[in-house]
Amino acid sequence: MTPVEALQDALAGEHAAVYLTGALGAQASKSRQPALYDALLSAYRAHRRCRDQLTVLISAHGADPVAAEPAYDIPEPLDTPSELNDAALQLEHRIAKTYGQLIENTAGGDRRWALVALDDGAVRQLEFRGTPEMFPGSAA
Amino acid sequence: MGTGAAAALLTGCSLNNPFRAASSEPTGQGAVSGTDPDVALAVQAIGLIRATSAAAAARISAFPALSSRLGDLVALHQAHAAALSRAVPHGSSTTTKTPPPAPAGSRHAALVAQASAEAALRDELVALAVRAESGPFARLLGTMAAGISQRLPGLAA
Numbered sequence: 001m002t003p004v005e006a007l008q009d010a011l012a013g014e015h016a017a018v019y020l021t022g023a024l025g026a027q028a029s030k031s032r033q034p035a036l037y038d039a040l041l042s043a044y045r046a047h048r049r050c051r052d053q054l055t056v057l058i059s060a061h062g063a064d065p066v067a068a069e070p071a072y073d074i075p076e077p078l079d080t081p082s083e084l085n086d087a088a089l090q091l092e093h094r095i096a097k098t099y100g101q102l103i104e105n106t107a108g109g110d111r112r113w114a115l116v117a118l119d120d121g122a123v124r125q126l127e128f129r130g131t132p133e134m135f136p137g138s139a140a
Numbered sequence: 141m142g143t144g145a146a147a148a149l150l151t152g153c154s155l156n157n158p159f160r161a162a163s164s165e166p167t168g169q170g171a172v173s174g175t176d177p178d179v180a181l182a183v184q185a186i187g188l189i190r191a192t193s194a195a196a197a198a199r200i201s202a203f204p205a206l207s208s209r210l211g212d213l214v215a216l217h218q219a220h221a222a223a224l225s226r227a228v229p230h231g232s233s234t235t236t237k238t239p240p241p242a243p244a245g246s247r248h249a250a251l252v253a254q255a256s257a258e259a260a261l262r263d264e265l266v267a268l269a270v271r272a273e274s275g276p277f278a279r280l281l282g283t284m285a286a287g288i289s290q291r292l293p294g295l296a297a
Binding site: 100104111112118119122130132134136139 | 212216219220223262266269270275276278279280282283284285286287289290291292293294
């Protein structure tokens with residue numbers, strides 16, 4: 001995998017993450033589940049920032065950033081706060097692996113950025129009651 | 141863009157969905173093979189990890205009440221050092237040079253000092269990951285740094 005391919009994969013993941021955190025946030029009640037709502041809003045903003053930064057990084061390589069899909073599969077059911085939380089946590093786990101892959105396939109400034117993104121994402125898992133791992137972002 | 145990635149992007153909305161199961165990839169254990177150019181970095185990382193772990197163990201000995209908050213970190217560092225040791229050729233010296241100083245001050249001060257040491261170790265691992273020539277080895281170091289970061293909130297006094 002080339003660095004640009006890895007960046008494009010990460011961008012594709014972030015497009016999906018922006019969509020999904022937005023969809024999950026729309027299901028959460030700000031008044032009845034304020035902590036979950038805030039966590040989803042924070043995650044949405046973080047993924048949006050990463051999406052924008054990846055777009056810049058890919059453009060700097062002279063490539064066209066991959067576009068978002070019109071829609072993405074949303075996990076079901078999402079009827080309870082616990083299900084919303086678990087869906088968000090699963091998303092963060094997948095994104096962490098994507099950033100692990102990005103670290104593996106880049107160097108220099110791109111890798112440095114990916115390391116920060118992985119770190120941020122790993123900590124964000126805790127917002128969704130994630131359990132600290134030994135190697136967050138590993139392929140296993 | 142490679143054929144596989146292009147196909148993934150062309151065949152539908154679900155393929156870039158993070159909820160889709162990831163393909164199987166090498167584990168962290170496999171990732172550290174073939175990292176000969178990075179052996180020096182691995183040895184350096186092992187030394188840093190063992191020193192930080194020894195400091196945590198010393199603080200637990202001095203303040204047993206900290207074991208609930210620092211014990212997990214010691215286990216984490218042991219797992220990280222073990223993974224790195226697999227990247228180092230047999231016979232390489234990976235011993236920690238100096239034992240940690242005996243903790244002084246209060247339990248609170250010890251916790252703050254360990255949190256600071258963990259953050260410094262995390263930053264060192266990130267710096268080593270940037271320098272690594274092997275991508276899988278860089279990823280391994282990055283996942284270790286992220287593992288430490290996940291535990292830092294638990295050290296907040």
